[in-house]
Amino acid sequence: MSDAIYLFEVKNFEGDFYYQSNRFYMRPKTEIVDPLIQLKRTESLLSMLLQKIGYNIPINAWVVFINSEFTLYQSPLDLPLIFPTQINRFLKQLDTNTSKVSQKHRALAEKLCSLHVQDNPYKQLPSYEYDQLRKGIACDMCNGLLVLVEGKKCICTKCGHHETVESAVLRSVKEFKLLFPNERVTTNAIFDWCKVVTSKRRINRILSKNYKIVGTHQWAYYE
Ligand SMILES: [Zn+2]
Structure with a gap:
């Protein structure tokens, strides 16, 4: 077809x-x-x-x-x-399924693109403050905040999903940036946000490997 x-x-x-x-x-x-x-x-x-x-x-x-x-x-x-x-x-x-792209197809493609909704008008964001939010790493599979760290893996105690600590932390950084676009991504901020990763050095290593560091010492942050 x-x-x-x-x-x-x-x-x-x-x-x-x-x-x-x-x-x-x-x-x-x-x-x-x-x-x-x-x-x-x-x-x-x-x-x-x-x-x-x-x-x-x-x-x-x-x-x-x-x-x-x-x-x-x-x-x-x-x-x-x-x-x-x-x-x-x-x-x-x-x-192998070749066919001619007609004017009708192009018109349909253009129509569909024009109907594409960039910003969902129905979304309603609740107001939130950093201190109100429960800290921890959310499971990539079930979204539960019941992820524990075991060695190099993050394991969800609800559904059993495994993920490397690095990828779980990077997902959490993305969340943090989305929720708090005005906050700087620092080792301390992400350490507090992820909660279950108990070593600041580990957070620091992950951030330095994946982001660009700006500033030095206690003023350093990542972009
Ligand atoms: Zn899970």
């Missing part, structure tokens, strides 16, 4: 997952939102949008798992899933 819109729900899941009775779990047994349900929802919203703007073009919808450390057990054969080991072949397959 060459005349179609390809819709991809991209997931960066890492670790072992399984399907059971149409539900999606992370091992050992944490249910997470089924990406296929997300895909169905997005597909139907896109389909309604296309109808509304007067296009009748089929949608080819897939979930793509891009992380090479991802495994899915008990995956039924007929689901629209693309696994890390299949991405290259899928792209090659797409390439």
Whole structure:
């Protein structure tokens, strides 16, 4: 089918997952939102949008798992899933599927771009102060603040997700910068924000490796 819109729900899941009775779990047994349900929802919203703007073009919808450390057990054969080991072949397959891009396609692309919402008008940010917020590292998988440090790994005590301390700290720095754009990223600030990393030197090493240091000694901060 060459005349179609390809819709991809991209997931960066890492670790072992399984399907059971149409539900999606992370091992050992944490249910997470089924990406296929997300895909169905997005597909139907896109389909309604296309109808509304007067296009009748089929949608080819897939979930793509891009992380090479991802495994899915008990995956039924007929689901629209693309696994890390299949991405290259899928792209090659797409390439062989040639067709002419017509004025109609260009007009649709332009229309979709023009409808792209940069800033969600429905977002309502609650007011917050640094002191009110619970400190710690949020799990990359379940968002729980129950992450502990064990050696070089951060381990979530709620869902069991593993991540290197470095990548967990860097995620927390991003959070910190987003929540407090006027605050400087310093070793002390991130040490306090992450809480569970008990060594300031470790925080310092991660920051110096990944950010540019500005100033010296107690006035140093990272950009
Ligand atoms: Zn977790």
